[in-house]
Amino acid sequence: MKIISSPQELKEHLKSIKNSIGFQGNQSIGFVPTMGALHEGHISLIKKAKEQNETVVVSIFLNPTQFLKGEDLDKYPKKDEADKKICEISGVDVLFFPQPSDMYGADEVSILAPKVRGYVLEGESRPGHFNGVLTVVMKLFNIVNPTRAYFGKKDAQQLNLISLMVKQFFMSVEIIPVDTVREKDGLALSSRNAYLRKDERAEALKISSSLRLSSAMVSRGVLDAKEIKSAMRELLAPLEIFYVEILDREFNQLSKVEIGNTVILVEVKVGATRLLDNIWL
Structure with missing residues (x-):
């Protein structure tokens, strides 16, 4: 596994790989962007990328521009050496490990999230996060120029907005959604789970329980969105709820669940930690 921190060096290295193996159209690069503190969820993305591509690139970059003032940038879990070992064991070909100075200049051009989809749900309480x-x-x-890029379904709003950006900017990368990986007790894997005390972790299980409840209600024929959300909120109490929403795959509000076109999303605060999860029906 080669570790590279310079964007230009990575571009040149990937170009040399293409030239050395004689890319013939079916050769491909799979890309897994992360912020580090890797867990089984990230490993599932890497495995999928390895299944579908000849070369796999993983980036570890704790991106400062998506953290708002007062958020957990400074205390976000950092496990650099463990992350490198995980990538090596998982068969990653290239690990991109830049610093903020490698990625940002003094007077930056930036991408703006859409005015509606970028400022609802997580974007409502974190304005500018998706920018x-x-x-x-x-x-x-632009650095990696991947054939395919892999994102977890747990961050459904992020996945939706990245897919929208790729579509609207006519980018050639294929976005591959990958199912959420959970602990045995149902808690969705997240780097921020490390913040939870033992009692808080037990409370956090209400999140996945509320989603299982919604699925059970739908299986019984209950499709009314208000009824399902009310039952979920009752189960989530007394956690601080940022949102419980039932949307279609394009993130439009639904009054009734549409099987095959619905995402049920939850974000709550457990102690001082924000956690989100969802289920795709």
Whole structure:
């Protein structure tokens, strides 16, 4: 595994790989962008990328522009050496490990999230967050020039906005959604789970329980969105709820669940930690 920190060096290295193996159209680069503190969820993305591509690139970059003032940038989990070992064991070909100075200049061009979809749900309580997400993903795509890029379904709004950016900017990368990986007790894997105390982790299980409840209601024929959201909120109490929403795959409001076109999303605060999860029906 080769570790590179310079964007230009990475571009040149990937170009040399293409030239050395004689890309013939079916050769491809799979890309997994991360912020580090890797877990089984990230490993599932890497595995999918390895299945579908000849070369796999992983980036680890704690992107400062997607954190708002007062958020957890400074205390976000950092496990650089462990992350490198995970990537090596997982068969990653190239690890891109830049610093902020490698990625940003003094007077930056930036990408703006859409005025509606970028400022609802997580974007409502974190205005400007998705500007930073889309800007750094655009930069990473331009550096790596991947055939396919892999994102977890857990961050459904992020996945939706990145897919929209790729479509609207006529980019050639294929976005591959990958199913959420969970602990045995149902808690969705997240780097921020490391913040949870034992009692808080037990409370966090209400998130996945509320989603299982919604799925059970739908399986019984209950499709009314208000009824499902009310039951979920009751189960989530007394956690601080940022949102419980039932949307279609394009993130439009639904009054009734549409099987095959619905995402049920939850974001809550457990202690001082924001956690989000969803289920795709």
